[in-house]
Amino acid sequence: MTTFNFSDQLLIWFDQSGRKNLPWQQQPTPFHVWLSEIMLQQTQVSTVIDYYHRFTQQYNDIQSLANAPIDDVLALWTGLGYYARARNLHKTAIILVQKYNSQLPDNLYELIELPGIGRSTAGAIMTLAYHQRFPILDGNVKRVLARYYAIEGWPGKKKTENKLWQCAEELLPTHRIANYIQAQMDLGATVCTRSKPKCEICPLQENCDAFQHNVPQNYPSPKPKKIIPTRQTNWLIAQLETGEVLLEHRPNNGIWGGLWSFPETDNSKNIDDFCQNKLFINVANITTQPYIRHVFSHFKLDIHPYIIQCSIDNNHIAENKSLTWYKIDAALLIGLPAPVKLFLEQLQKMRN
Ligand code: SF4
Structure with missing residues (x-):
């Protein structure tokens, strides 16, 4: 395995072509690095930028995030998906206030102990915020290294992942660590892309095994195919004559945990x-509405919406404290799953 010049070539390329104007690069404090790394998990930079701006206008440090109600944090996250990220961000902020004097620790092992921070995110915080020498292994880096070394096997498998970590570790330079880590991420996002990598402009092509054998598209090996199950549910969109709709606060665990959604029944x-x-x-x-298909990473959800014109039954007092009537304008400001938000927007248009 050659490590000759990998980091030098990458750093020269970074100086000319790397991304240096991303909003979180302008304030590379541990808080901003952490927040951006969490938002960037499974999500592209172009999507994250607006969310990042909105989030930091509201919460620009650990203390303000820890003091925020979780509902407000989830509301800012609406549409970004993978809501466990927002819940873990909030949980971690509270732990940091209670145990770490409102600071992120500058210790990889302590970082990994915090909710929502894995080894790669901890490595990114250690390098980008604290300029210490640690590897990262996000999706972009996995792809670059799998191609560069022609590593067989799906990176989600422990054996393949361990091999990739070992390569990432061996390649670390002894200088300009933050630029190097950023360069790895940038190269994967802009040159060594998932489909149609731009090998003709890649600084690594001379020693890239996949390029030299003309097979970059073979790496990394795809995830073994599994049939994704489809689940069914019925949304009960109860609406009063005055326009308010009934929403239910979902339990913190499970899909759309902690968000507000329409009451559901299986039957x-x-x-x-x-x-x-x-x-x-x-x-x-x-009235029955056309069904909506929502695709999660591990299953598909077919939603059958029913709009129910109704009145409140004054003979009974709802014992279910998680049910609340909302005016649609107000509902659009709370934490909602993306399809619920879309449906409420359509409902609002139908009434106007
Ligand atoms: S040469 Fe092509 S496949 Fe190899 S690292 Fe560069 S872009 Fe990726």
Whole structure:
């Protein structure tokens, strides 16, 4: 395995072509590096930028994030997906205030102990914020290294991942560590892209095994295919004559944890009874809406929405504290899963 010149070539390329104007690069404090790294997990830079600006306008340090209600944090995250990231961010901010004097530790092992921070994110914080010498292994770096060394095997497999970590470690330069780590991420995002890598302008082509054998598209090996199951659910979109809709606060665990969504039932045959007994509403009219398919990483969800014109059943007091009537304008400001937000926007248009 040759390590000759890898980092030098990458740093020369970074000086000419690397990204230096990303918003979080302008304030490379541990907080901003951490926040951006969490937002960038599974998400492209172009999507993250607006969210990052909105988030830091509201919470620009660990203390303000820790003091925020989780509902407000989730509301800012609406649409970015993978909501466990936001919940872990908030949990970690609270731990940092309580145990670390509102600072992120400058110790890899302590960082990894915190909710939502894995080895790669901890490595990014250690290098980009604290300029210490640690490797990272995000999706971009995995791809570059798998191609450069023609490493067989899906990177999600422990054996392949260990090999990639070993390569990442061996390649670390002894100088300009933050620029080097940023260069690795940038090269993967802009040159050594998933499809159609731009090998003709790549600084690594001379020693890149996949390029030399004309097979970059063979690396990294794809995830073994699994059939993704499809689940069904029914959304009960209860709406009063005055326009308010009924939303339910979802439990913190599971899909869309901690967000507000429409009440759901598995059984579409007894919607009337469900509304009466669980939602404490009198149904006036039910209209079926076209189904919506939402795709998660591990299953597909077919949602069957029912708009239910109704009135509140004053004979019963709802015991379910997680149910709340919202005006649509107000609902659009709280933490909602993307398809719920979209549906509410359509509902608002239908009423106007
Ligand atoms: S030469 Fe091509 S495959 Fe190899 S690292 Fe560069 S862009 Fe990726």
